[in-house]
Amino acid sequence: MTDKTNIETGAERYPERATIRDVAARAGVSIGTASKALNDNGRLKQETRDKVIAAAQELGFRPNAMAQSLHRTKSMTVGILTTDSVGRFTFPIFEALEERLAEHGIAVFMCNATEDPAREKQHIDQLLGKRIDGLVVTARRMDRRPAIAVPGKTMPVIYVFSQTDDPDALCLVPDDYGGAVLGVEHLIAGGRKRIAHITGPERFEAVTLRQNGFADALSKAGLPQIGGFYRNGQWSEQSGREAVAELFDGEQTHPDALFCGNDQIARGATDALRERGLRVPQDVAVVGFDNWDVMALAARPPLTSVDMNLRALGRAAGERLIAMIAGERLKGVERLPCSLVVRQSSDPGNSKKTTEENQS
Amino acid sequence: MTDKTNIETGAERYPERATIRDVAARAGVSIGTASKALNDNGRLKQETRDKVIAAAQELGFRPNAMAQSLHRTKSMTVGILTTDSVGRFTFPIFEALEERLAEHGIAVFMCNATEDPAREKQHIDQLLGKRIDGLVVTARRMDRRPAIAVPGKTMPVIYVFSQTDDPDALCLVPDDYGGAVLGVEHLIAGGRKRIAHITGPERFEAVTLRQNGFADALSKAGLPQIGGFYRNGQWSEQSGREAVAELFDGEQTHPDALFCGNDQIARGATDALRERGLRVPQDVAVVGFDNWDVMALAARPPLTSVDMNLRALGRAAGERLIAMIAGERLKGVERLPCSLVVRQSSDPGNSKKTTEENQS
DNA sequence: TTGAAAGCGCTAACAG
C-alpha cells in the first residue's frame, strides 16, 4: 500500500485529489466505513474512526461537494443576481449576506446582469443548472422589477433593496419613511422650526416615502409645511447647491434646517451655505441620507445622516433565505429600520472631529 | 406515458425537476440515446434527436451541472476571494471578470474574507470542496499578501489588484508608474513648469511607483524637482486642503500645477485653491488619480484624472484565468496601462460641462 | 442507429 493510492484507482480526473475510496484503502476499511467515520455518523469503533481520519489527513482528502450534493437534497449553494452596476449600495448588503450564509456552509454564486434581460435569463438558466438552493435579487431601486421566473416556483427567491409586483415574493427594503421621520425628528428636537426638504427625482419610490415621512413628522410636531420648503431635484451635490440658492435668495423666510434626500445633496448644500456665509449647524442644521462615509465624513462639517443599515439588510436576507430553504414560506414587503448617525452638521454641541481616510 | 413521468422514477429530491431519465422515457428512447441527442454528439437519426429535444422541452429539462461535472474534468466554476471590504476598486474588476467568464459558461463563487486569515482559509477549503477550476484573489493593495496555499499547486490562481511574493504566481495590477507619467506629461504639455505632487501614505507600494513616474517625467522634460513640491499625507480631501495650505502659504514660489495621488486629495486641493482665490485651471492645474466619478465629477471644476482601467484589469484576469484553466502556465507581474481622462481642472480650453448624477 | 452498462465520488440502507 503505497502513497500513490490514487493511481491504482484510475481516478486521474482531479490529479492528486484523493477520493474516499483512496482513504478507505489506506485505512484498510471499506468505503462505507470510511464515509461513516468522516461524517461522524453510524456506530464505529473509535479506533477505526481515528484510523480513517488519519488516512484522510495524510492524503489531504477533501470530499467532493458536487458528489455529495447529488445525494443530499441541497446543493449548499445560492445565487445572487444584481443589476446595480455601481455597487455602492449592493456591496455592503452582499458582504453581510455572504458572511451569514458562509456560517451555514452555503456558497454564493454572484452574477451581474446590468439592465440586460437577456443576460439575466442566461444567468438564471446557469444557476438553475447548478441547482442553487435559493436566489437573492438586488436591483437599482428606481422601480419595481419583474419577478424572476423560476419553473415550479419551488425555489426560494428574495428581493433585497428592490421590489417586485409578485405578491407572493419576499422583498426586503429599508424603511425610508421611518428613516425620514428619524432625521426630521432629530432636527425638531434640536429646536428647528423651519425645515426644508431637498430631495431627488420623484420617479424613485424612496423619494415619495421619505417625503411622506418628512411631512408627517412635521405635522405631528405641529410645524407647518411651508410652500417652497421642499425641492425635487437630482441626487447630486450641484442640486444641493442650487436648492440652497433658491431657498436662501430673496426676502422670504429662510429655513433653519435642511433635510436632504442623500448625502451628496447634503454636502452640496453645506458647501453652498458656507459659501454664502451661513454657519452649519448654528444658522442652518443639515441632515443627509445614506450615511455614505465618503460624503458624510468629507463634508465640512461632517454630516449627520440617516443610515439604511445595509449590512443588517444583508444579514436579514441571509436569515430569511436560510429559513426558506429549510421550508418556511415567507412573503410580503419587509421594511427594516434605519438609524441616525449624528455628526456636527446638526449638533452645535458636538465638536468631536471625525477622521476621514480612504484607500487608493 | 403520462405527464407525471418523474413520479415513476422516484426522483423526488428535486421535485418537478425532470431528469434525463424522464426525458428518455417520454421520448421513448434509452437514456444513453437521450444524452447523445441533447449533447449533439454521437450518430443519431435526426428524427430521434428531434423527438428527444421535444421531450426535454416539454418537461423543462435542464441538466444537473453537478452531475455533469462529476464526469468532465471541469466544474465550470471559479472562486473570487476578496479582502477589500470597501469594494470601490474591487467591484468594477469583478464585474468585468464575471462578464468575461460568463461568456465561457463559468460561474463565479464570491467570497469575502476581510483581513481575517481564519475566514480566508475556511473559504478556500469550501471552494476546494466545490472543485473550483481556478481562483482569483483581490486585496487591498497596501502590501503584498501571502500566497494562497493550494494543495498540489495544480489549480490556477491569479492575483488581481494585489500582489504576492510567490514568484510563480501571476499578478495583474495597474501600471501606476505609467499612469503617473501620463498625468504629469499632460500637465507639462499644458505648459506647466512648477508641478507639485501630493500623495498618500508611503506604505502603499502604489505611492512609490507614482512618485517615481512623477519624478522621471519631470526630469525627462528637464524640469527640476523642487524641494517642498512634494507631500506625503493621507488619501483624504482634508489632506489635499492641508497640502495646498502648506504649498501656497508664505513667500516661496508657488506651484502652477498639482499632480494628486487620488481624486479625494485632488478635490480637497481644488476646494482649497478656490477658497484662497486661485482659479483652477488658469492659475493652478490639477490632475487626480483613480477617475472615481463620485469625486472627479463633483469637484469644481470637474477633475482631470488618471484612470486605472479596472474593468480592463478584470477582463484581462478573466482571459488569463481561462487560458490557465486550459493548461497554460502563466506567471509574473503584469502591469496594465492606465489612461487619462481630461476634464476642466487641467484644461483651460475645455469648457464642456460634465454632468453629475448618482442614485440613492 | 440505438441500448446496456460501467462508472464519476459519495451516502445510506441493509446485511452480516
Add this chain to the structure above:
DNA sequence: CTGTTAGCGCTTTCAA
C-alpha cells in the same frame, strides 16, 4: 461494529 450495495443524474464506451 463493519462491509456490501444500490443509487444521486449524467456521460461514455462497448455491444447489439
